[in-house]
Amino acid sequence: MTLDGRVAVVTGAARGLGREHALLLAAEGAHVVVNDIDAEPAQVVVDEIVAAGGQAVAAPGDVATWETGEALIAYAVETFGDLHVLVNNAGTTADRFLATMAEDEWDSVVRTHLKGHFVPTRWAAAWWRHQAKAGEPVAASVVCTTSTSGLAANPGQSNYGAAKAGVAGFMVTAAAELARYGVRVNAVAPLARTRLTEAVPELARRLAPPAEPGAFDAWHPANVSPLVAWLASAACAVTGRVFLAHGGTVELYRPWAVEAGVEKAGRWSAAELGEELAALT
Numbered sequence: 001m002t003l004d005g006r007v008a009v010v011t012g013a014a015r016g017l018g019r020e021h022a023l024l025l026a027a028e029g030a031h032v033v034v035n036d037i038d039a040e041p042a043q044v045v046v047d048e049i050v051a052a053g054g055q056a057v058a059a060p061g062d063v064a065t066w067e068t069g070e071a072l073i074a075y076a077v078e079t080f081g082d083l084h085v086l087v088n089n090a091g092t093t094a095d096r097f098l099a100t101m102a103e104d105e106w107d108s109v110v111r112t113h114l115k116g117h118f119v120p121t122r123w124a125a126a127w128w129r130h131q132a133k134a135g136e137p138v139a140a141s142v143v144c145t146t147s148t149s150g151l152a153a154n155p156g157q158s159n160y161g162a163a164k165a166g167v168a169g170f171m172v173t174a175a176a177e178l179a180r181y182g183v184r185v186n187a188v189a190p191l192a193r194t195r196l197t198e199a200v201p202e203l204a205r206r207l208a209p210p211a212e213p214g215a216f217d218a219w220h221p222a223n224v225s226p227l228v229a230w231l232a233s234a235a236c237a238v239t240g241r242v243f244l245a246h247g248g249t250v251e252l253y254r255p256w257a258v259e260a261g262v263e264k265a266g267r268w269s270a271a272e273l274g275e276e277l278a279a280l281t
């Protein structure tokens with residue numbers, strides 16, 4: 001597998017998981033556009049890629065802003081001549097129990113993740129649609145970032161969990177819509193030691209690096225990046241799937257499979273249905 005000549009945009013790539021994705025994509029031969037809302041650390045990642053002999057440019061900005069999303073995709077095409085990969089990774093948290101959550105804590109988290117996925121994907125999709133309609137072959141890949149918090153309960157993260165479940169929902173629809181242009185869309189649910197997880201004391205303890213020198217650092221964010229690189233490659237045919245990744249573990253998720261059901265040839269009464277469903281759950 002190689003990413004030679006593929007042009008990739010990675011959002012939120014100044015630190016944490018996004019930084020590792022950008023470094024690995026570049027090491028595998030991709031030309032990388034490093035986006036982050038923080039310009040300075042984004043430039044550090046670019047400098048690191050270039051120093052290692054790779055190709056990268058910085059494109060700072062808030063990825064949930066319409067103009068930034070449009071400019072980001074246009075910049076990738078102008079700088080490197082095309083776009084093949086979009087890694088939607090930028091994210092934030094504002095944890096609080098539901099009963100005391102502030103309006104802005106809900107809005108900002110939902111906006112960053114959901115609109116932050118939609119906007120760059122929308123502009124990338126427009127580029128690939130344009131190419132497909134012009135008869136150009138397209139073999140593109142979008143990698144979204146969801147979370148176990150969106151696939152299972154995590155008290156204190158109703159805003160984040162709702163946004164991340166939304167990302168998984170966005171992904172399956174985007175995969176179905178964009179297949180006609182030659183675009184695959186998948187989602188990764190990572191678990192790694194980053195600024196986000198270090199902010200939660202219990203997680204920070206659990207994900208600490210190993211004490212023994214040379215031992216496998218299972219929670220290093222770089223462990224997630226090979227999955228992203230494979231999903232980004234032209235060699236991969238997978239679309240519409242969610243993968244959980246941490247350490248050396250990768251699991252295929254099936255977020256909304258039917259577990260059980262009841263059926264009758266007519267309308268249920270509420271009482272009758274209640275009895276059936278109570279037995280089912």
Ligand SMILES: NC(=O)c1ccc[n+]([C@@H]2O[C@H](COP(=O)([O-])OP(=O)(O)OC[C@H]3O[C@@H](n4cnc5c(N)ncnc54)[C@H](O)[C@@H]3O)[C@@H](O)[C@H]2O)c1
Nearest residue numbers: 012016017036037062063089090091147191192194195196
């Ligand atoms: N670390 C984990 O275990 C974990 C688990 C599940 C999901 N995730 C997801 O992985 C992604 C990366 O998170 P991380 O853990 O590396 O955290 P991080 O804080 O280390 O990195 C997130 C990056 O996104 C950037 N960012 C935030 N809002 C932005 C915006 N509007 N526009 C552009 N950039 C923005 C930040 O500046 C930061 O550099 C997020 O989507 C997060 O929700 C992480």
